[in-house]
Amino acid sequence: MASVSIQHVTKQFGTTTVLRDFNEEFRDGEFVTLLGPSGCGKTTMLRMIAGFERPTSGEIRIGETLVSGEKTFVPPEQRGIGMVFQSYAVWPHMNVFSNVAYPLQIRHTARKETEDRVNRILEVVHLAQYAKRLPNQLSGGQQQRIALARALVAEPELLLLDEPLSNLDAKLRESMRFEIKELTRKLGITVVYVTHDQTEAMAMSDRIFLINNGIVQQSGTPEEIYNHPANPFAADFLGKVDFFEGTAGNGKIHLTAWNADLPDPEGQASGPVQVAVRPENILLGGPGEGIPGVMTRMYYLGDSTDCRVRVGETEIRVIGDGFAYHRFREGEEVSLTVRSYRVFSGENVEEQLKIRT
Amino acid sequence: MKKMLAAVLSLVLMLSVFSGALAVNEDIDGKIVIYTSMYQFEIDKMTEALKQEFPNLEVSFFYGGTGDLQTKIAGEMGDQHNGVLSCDMLMVAEPAYSLELKDYGYLEKMPVDAPETLFREGLSFDPEGYWYPVRTLNMVLAYNPEKYKAEELPKTYQAFAEDAGMQGMISMSNPLTSGTAMAAIVALSDKYGYEYFDALGKNKVMIESGSTALAKLQTGECKMIMILEESVLRIRKEEGSKISVVYPEDGVILIPSTVMTIAENKSANANLDACEAVTKWLLSEAGQNHILDGYMHSVLKGMPCPYDSIDTDELAKKDMGVNWERCYHDREEIRTKFQEAVTLSK
Amino acid sequence: MTATKRPRSRSKKILIGILSLVMLGSLLLTAAGINGIHEQNSSVYAGEDIWAQALALSGEAGNLYRLSVSPALQRQEEGTRTACTAAARKMLAESWGQPEESLAGFSEEQVWKMLSMTWSYSRRKLSSSDRKALDALGDRTALQDQLLRMIAAGSQAAAEAAPASAEAATAAAETQGAGSSVLENADQEKRTQIFLASGQEDWAVLNRETAMAFSRAAGSDGNAAEAIREVTDGRISAVRAWVIQHARTVLLAGILMTLDTLLLFIFLHSDRSWKMDFKWILILVMVDFLLLFQLLPLVYLCVKAFFPDGSFSLETFTRLYTYRMNWQALTNTLIASAGTMALGTLIAFPLAWLVGRSNLYGRKFFRFLFVMTYMVPPYVGAMAWLRLLNRNVGTVNLALRGLFGLQITEGPLNIYSLGGLIWVLTTFYFPYAFITISRAMEKMDPTLEEASRASGANPLTTVIRVTLPMMTPSLIAGALLVFICAASCYGIPSIIGAPGNVHTVTTRIVEYYGMGVKGINDATGLAVFLIALALLVLFISDLILARKQYITVSGKSTRPARVDLRRWRIPLTVLVSLFCLIAVGIPFATVLVTSFKTDVGKNLFEAGNFTFSQWQSLFRGETLDCLKNSLIFGAVTATAGIIVSCTMGYLTQRTRIRGRKLPDFLITLGSGTPSVVIALGLIMTMRGQFGIDLYYTAAILIIAYLIKYLMMGMRTVSSAMSQIHVSLEESSQISGAGWLKTMLRITGPLIFPSIAAGWFLIFIPSFYELSMTTLLYSPDTKTIGFQLYQYWTYTSQPQACAMASGILLMIVLLNFILHRLTKGEFSI
Structure with missing residues (x-):
């Protein structure tokens, strides 16, 4: 089990800078997710840790060992890692058993011991009865488990996963999430996980590293980032959020479009501000219980109701619970209470929100 | 003044006499196609000359190796030997082929005045006029004095095949595809029997085209090759090559290559008048001079020999002689024997 | 609804x-x-033309009789007329060699018609001097009368027409000018001939061409007579005659x-639309083309081999294959091909991996070089290797002897051997395997190899345990391709094998073909062997590949990480460079150097040996003509080929019609059939036996090239099309565009690099092709490859080398253009 130390790593492809001064530590046994939109550099970072790419500058250490540096480079096969790929990369010409046994055979492990370890891990991933099958006879989820078993059978220090679940359907994705998390927790193994799906990241990670345009925007536990986003991008990427312009002063923030005021708890902001409000943090009430508005649309989602409420000159998105659908009616007058919100100063939210495609 | 008039008159007279004598044939018109295995530069010159001689006649030469042409003709004849050919005249190969075509009824009689007096002694021609020799090719031995000395090399065909020191370093053309090579081995097998082929085989003679063999002489890969004299004479004159001819003491092999006219109903253009005119021209001194230019020997009596060669009559005395009937009728047998002895690898 | x-x-x-x-x-x-x-x-009756020709002739003869003969006869007196007809009847019977009595029942009209028909093809036309003289006589009518009287006078029936003979005698005394001598010196037959010819402007009895065609078809006079009679009797109708013909x-x-x-x-059924669409017509045309020009000749060849005289017999085969030389040729072919296959694949796989997956220095260059080798005419290299490895004075041999101090006069290496043949074949055909393997390697999911690396395996182990097994189908495909190419090759064995008595089936076929009519049947028998081999290879290749398709296209478009060769980087680069030098550089350099020599045996820089004359003669009119021909034929072939390829691509990738694999199979078979066999088949079926006569035209060459080289273009286009997701085209259809528009505006531009590559892949081999051209060329359709062959065989080696170098330069140029056109994406 090992920590991963990435010091001032920059990566350039030709003239394009893909990662800018990545400087972070992953602790031993931690489940870390690199999260961000496509092209933000997260996969590149993962591949650099694995040894399939070299940093343009900077150093990477796994545990105490320097694996990528100015003059040093340890090839992937010598880094003692396990890796699961998005496409599973299960070898079609070998059966399940051989696929999983491969890393042990490379290390010249004794036959009996190989058998035992492989069978054990197959049990863990619930594939024991398919040991002799060929991969193309199994489903996507099963193939993914083969890949997982193979990555873990040699008991590596570090497990790397590159968007392993994005090829699976929604239900399978959910169940696999938990399986992976449970398995790795049981083994106490350090995990670096790459995904663009924020739900996945939030569900599985000890810490999330949010990356955009090659720069780490924020790192922290899911709760930290969700409730205390450091910038509009972070606010927008995790969960749903709406931004409203306003002017702060005298302990109040006047929302221009709402034509209503929100208290400014810290009383420090002044001048133009952007207020970030999550739809689920707005409570619906009958008329007179808060900021007045009119219910214009309601979409029933079973466990929640997605509503549009007209306040002032604008329409706001509000997410209430399932019962809201029956309590309110389209066209009715309602009132809103904003439970929590974040205030960002400045006007160039657009700029910060731009996600590189 | 009078003198002037007389001069002019005599000039005009002379000119008219000459023009009459030159007898440029404008009546001969249309088109004919001649298949030949003469070299390209030869063809070019001859085409020019024919254009001057017969300004209204379009002569198209088609060049191909003997084997290639024979194949083409065989294909055009078809299974039943009654197909129409795409040529009107043939200047290719040797008398055996003429015999064959005559048998199939593909040739046309061409009258020529007094052929017995025209040709050299001993040259065969068809008495009915179906084919005449038009050029004499000469199969000889050649070597490269810059690589090997003449004294160390064979002087006879017999030694060529039997001399153990020559093993793997001799070369000749393929009798299956070269008419002249075929004639040569017929002559040699007549003289020495089929054992000659065995000797050639034992000496590992290489079978390839003349130009390849010449290159091997130049590089020294071969010590001596069997080749047509004209190829050697040409590079001697035009490239200043030092490659030299050995006129074998046990006999040279003279091969009279023939000219034939295709039967009217089987020819491409059915232009017998033109064919007759061209045949006559070819057998005239003018035509034969072109043959000499092509480094080949003439067929007419009293013509000189080509550049750097020996007098034709002298050569004829050394001629081994080829039995053309045998060349035609026993072709299969001779071929097979040759193949078994030489080209089959043991 | x-x-x-x-x-x-x-x-x-x-x-x-x-x-x-x-x-x-x-x-x-x-x-x-x-x-x-x-x-x-x-x-x-033999021959099919006889009917129509007889009909045509009789039509003309009828006209002649009506317009010229009959009026002339009618002007005469009864006695003269009878006498003339009797004379004509006698001459007719003589012409056919039949007794006069057999013609007793024929009317005057029939006799004259038949006489004119018979003589139109069996008579020499009047000589030009005669024609001139007769023209000078002026009035034809008077001439005719005079002739008829002379004929009557000369005939035996004159005795019965005593009064007429007196007139005839006076007629004979009538003379006018130079033409008189012609008439006087003419015998009965000639007079009759002149009489008949007088009806035509040009003094020919009847239309020359029809008559000649008839004579060719008739074979023997007996048949001709029968045919004429049947037709003039009206026993055969025109339609029926045409059908039989x-x-x-x-x-x-x-x-x-x-x-x-x-x-x-x-x-229509599969599409369920039941609407006639242009694309069906296109596909039909393509299928017809393949059936007609590829399948028919092959089937014909096989039938001919098994039914040489109309009845089934294995005689051809037993005769052929018991002959030792043929048997040797057979084994040689198999051994040489197998050896080339093994060696070629052995070389190609590591090279493909090094160039495609590692960080070897100069990868792009090597790749370009190997692909280029594929583009070079094989016989060019063969020439070079002759210089280098001949056992007596080969350059390499001399060097080796010097290096190791060997005191031998022969060897150590001898190119005139099976081993030498395999070596040269390998150097020229390994690129086929290289290209096939490279292509597959590119398509292989790189994460498969990365997973192995992540599992702890070093690059070498990864190659052995993961890459190699995954690539097996492509390896086999590449290997088989090399096998069949080596087996079908003619140029190299003829230059290298023959002098050392290493014969192969292809050289034997050409040799047999050169031996005349009987030989053609033998050639066919041997050809069947090669066809069977090609079919077998195809079958295996399809069977194996169809079952185990391991190629997967990865989801993410990640470029595969290059394997770092670390301390092996330089040594391996040197090794590969050495190989290139040996296999590619030295031979080409030799050819180039030789082209400037006068005397092949002397050093280039010896006095007077350096010359431009060989290069100068390249610019002679004849060579430029050949160049023009080659360029045109190549371009036409490539363009037609690419259209067919696109159609085929569409058929296989975008339709669900059953049996759409069949044209694909035929096309692949075509490329696997040895060139010699294709040419042979075309010669035997396209000379009019089936109504199509393409012999001696450019069309037959182009068709041959198409059949042989279509596959490479088709595979390229097909695979490119398979990578375009069908949804791209579907969205075009939804927007209202039909099939053709979609192809032109959506699919076409998307796969343009592959189309360009496919075009060149067909153009270049057609450009320099040799084997088929040697059998199919005509004076007007000589190509550059054929010219090279002629230079090599009949002119001189330096000349041939100059030509070869010229061809090489052109190909490099074309390659360069292709590279630019496809923006370096020359996907092969």
């Missing part, structure tokens, strides 16, 4: 009705064709039409 249903079902019914009618018609045609052939074989063509047309209609049914 009902409203839209009815019009559609009605048009469907109409279409089905039309198709059924056409099908019926084509079946009738087929039957007529079969009947016609039967008629041909059972009747006493063209029986084979009719049969062929019938079969093709039946097949076409059947296919149309299948297409």
Whole structure:
């Protein structure tokens, strides 16, 4: 089990800078997710840790060992890692058993011991009865488990996963999430996980590293980032959020479009501000219980109701619970209470929100 | 003044006499196609000359190796030997082929005045006029004095095949595809029997085209090759090559290559008048001079020999002689024997 | 719902009705064709042309009689007239070699008609001097009268027409000018000939061409006589005569039409739209082309081999294969091909991996070089290797002897051997394997190898345990490709093998072909062997590949990480460079150097040996003509080929028609068939036996090239099309564009690099092709490859080398253009 130390790593492809001064530590046994939109550099970072790419500058250490540096480079096969790929990369010409046994055979492990370890891990991933099958006879989820078993059978220090679940359907994705998390927790193994799906990241990670345009925007536990986003991008990427312009002063923030005021708890902001409000943090009430508005649309989602409420000159998105659908009616007058919100100063939210495609 | 008039008159007279004598044939018109295995530069010159001689006649030469042409003709004849050919005249190969075509009824009689007096002694021609020799090719031995000395090399065909020191370093053309090579081995097998082929085989003679063999002489890969004299004479004159001819003491092999006219109903253009005119021209001194230019020997009596060669009559005395009937009728047998002895690898 | 249903079902019914009618018609045609052939074989007449020609001739003879002969006869007195006709009857009987009595029943008209028909083809035309003299006589009518009287006077019947003979005598005394001597010196036959010829402007008896065609078809005079009689008697109708004459063509047309209609049914049914679409026609045309020019010749060859005289016999085969030389040729071919396959694949795989997956120095260059080798005519290299490795004075041999201090005069290496053949074949055919493997390697999911690395395996182990097994199908495909190319090769064995008595089936075929008519049958017998081999290879290749398709296209478009060779980087680069030098550099350099020499045996820089004359003669008119021909033929072939490729690509990738693999199979078979066999087949079927005479035209060359080289283009286009997701085209269709527009505006531009690459892949081999051209060329259609062969065989080696270098330069240039055009994406 090992920590991963990435010091001032920059990566350039030709003239394009893909990662800018990545400087972070992953602790031993931690489940870390690199999260961000496509092209933000997260996969590149993962591949650099694995040894399939070299940093343009900077150093990477796994545990105490320097694996990528100015003059040093340890090839992937010598880094003692396990890796699961998005496409599973299960070898079609070998059966399940051989696929999983491969890393042990490379290390010249004794036959009996190989058998035992492989069978054990197959049990863990619930594939024991398919040991002799060929991969193309199994489903996507099963193939993914083969890949997982193979990555873990040699008991590596570090497990790397590159968007392993994005090829699976929604239900399978959910169940696999938990399986992976449970398995790795049981083994106490350090995990670096790459995904663009924020739900996945939030569900599985000890810490999330949010990356955009090659720069780490924020790192922290899911709760930290969700409730205390450091910038509009972070606010927008995790969960749903709406931004409203306003002017702060005298302990109040006047929302221009709402034509209503929100208290400014810290009383420090002044001048133009952007207020970030999550739809689920707005409570619906009958008329007179808060900021007045009119219910214009309601979409029933079973466990929640997605509503549009007209306040002032604008329409706001509000997410209430399932019962809201029956309590309110389209066209009715309602009132809103904003439970929590974040205030960002400045006007160039657009700029910060731009996600590189 | 009078003198002037007389001069002019005599000039005009002379000119008219000459023009009459030159007898440029404008009546001969249309088109004919001649298949030949003469070299390209030869063809070019001859085409020019024919254009001057017969300004209204379009002569198209088609060049191909003997084997290639024979194949083409065989294909055009078809299974039943009654197909129409795409040529009107043939200047290719040797008398055996003429015999064959005559048998199939593909040739046309061409009258020529007094052929017995025209040709050299001993040259065969068809008495009915179906084919005449038009050029004499000469199969000889050649070597490269810059690589090997003449004294160390064979002087006879017999030694060529039997001399153990020559093993793997001799070369000749393929009798299956070269008419002249075929004639040569017929002559040699007549003289020495089929054992000659065995000797050639034992000496590992290489079978390839003349130009390849010449290159091997130049590089020294071969010590001596069997080749047509004209190829050697040409590079001697035009490239200043030092490659030299050995006129074998046990006999040279003279091969009279023939000219034939295709039967009217089987020819491409059915232009017998033109064919007759061209045949006559070819057998005239003018035509034969072109043959000499092509480094080949003439067929007419009293013509000189080509550049750097020996007098034709002298050569004829050394001629081994080829039995053309045998060349035609026993072709299969001779071929097979040759193949078994030489080209089959043991 | 009902409203839209009815019009559609009605048009469907109409279409089905039309198709059924056409099908019926084509079946009738087929039957007529079969009947016609039967008629041909059972009747006493040889040849099919005889009917129509006899008809045509009789038509003309009829005209001649009506317009010229009959009026002239009528002007004469009864006695003269009878005497002339009697004379004509006698001459007619003599012409046919039959007794006069057999013609007793013939009328005057029939006799004169038949005489004119018979003599039109068996008579020499009047000499030009005669013609001139007769022209000078002026009035033809008077001439005719005079001639008739002379003929009557000369005939035996003159005795019965005593009064006429007196007149005839005076007529004979009439003379005018120079023409008189012609008439006086003419015998009966010549006079009659002149009389008949007088009816035509040019003094020919009848239309020359028709007459000649008739004579060719007639074979023997007896048949001709019968034919003339049958036709003039009116026993054969024009239509029937035509059908019998063209029986084979009719049969062929019938079969093709039946097949076409059947296919149309299948297409329309599968599509369920029941609308005639342009693309079906295109596909039909393509299928017809393949059937006609590829399948028919092959089938014909096989039939000819098994039925040499019409009845089944294995005599050809037993005779051929018991002959030791042929047996040796067989084993040589198999051994050489297998050796080349093994060696070639052994070389190609590591090279493909090094160039495609590692960080070798100069990868792009090596790749370009190997692909280029594929583009070079094989015989060029063979020439070079001769210089280098001949056992007596080969350059390499001399160097080796010097290096190791060997005191031998022969060897150590000898190129005139099976081993030498395998070596040269390998150097020229390994690029085929290289290209196939490279392509597959690119398509292989790189994460498969990365997973192995992540599992702890070093690059070498990864190659052995993961890459190699995954690539096995492509390896086999590449290997088989090399095998069949080596087996079909003619140029290299003829230059290298023959002098050392290493014969192969291809050289034997060409040799047999050169031995005349009997030889052609033998050639066919050997050809069947090669066809069987090609079929076997195809079968195996398809079977294996079809079952185990390991190629996966990865989801993410990540570029595969290059394997770092670390301390092996330089040594391996040196090794690969060395190989390139040996296999590619030295031979080409040798060819180039030789082209400047006068004396091959002397050093280039020796006095007077350096010359430009060989290069100068390249710019002679003849060579430039050949160049022009090659460029045109290549371009036409490539363009037609790419159209077919696109159609095929569409057929296999975008339709679900059953049996769409069949044209693909045929095309692959075509490329696997040895060139010599293709040419042979075309010669034997396209000289008019089936109504198509392409012999001596440019068309036959182009067709041969197409059949041989179509596959490479098709595979390229097909695979490119398979990578375009169908949704791209579907969205075009939704927007209202039809099939053609979609192809032109969406698919086409997307796969343009592959189309360009495919075009060149067809163009370049057609440009320098040799084997087929040697058998199919005509004076007007000489190509550059053929010119090279002639230089090599009949002119001189330096000349041939200059030509070869010229060709090489052109190809490099073309390659460069291709590289630019496809923006370096030359996907092969």
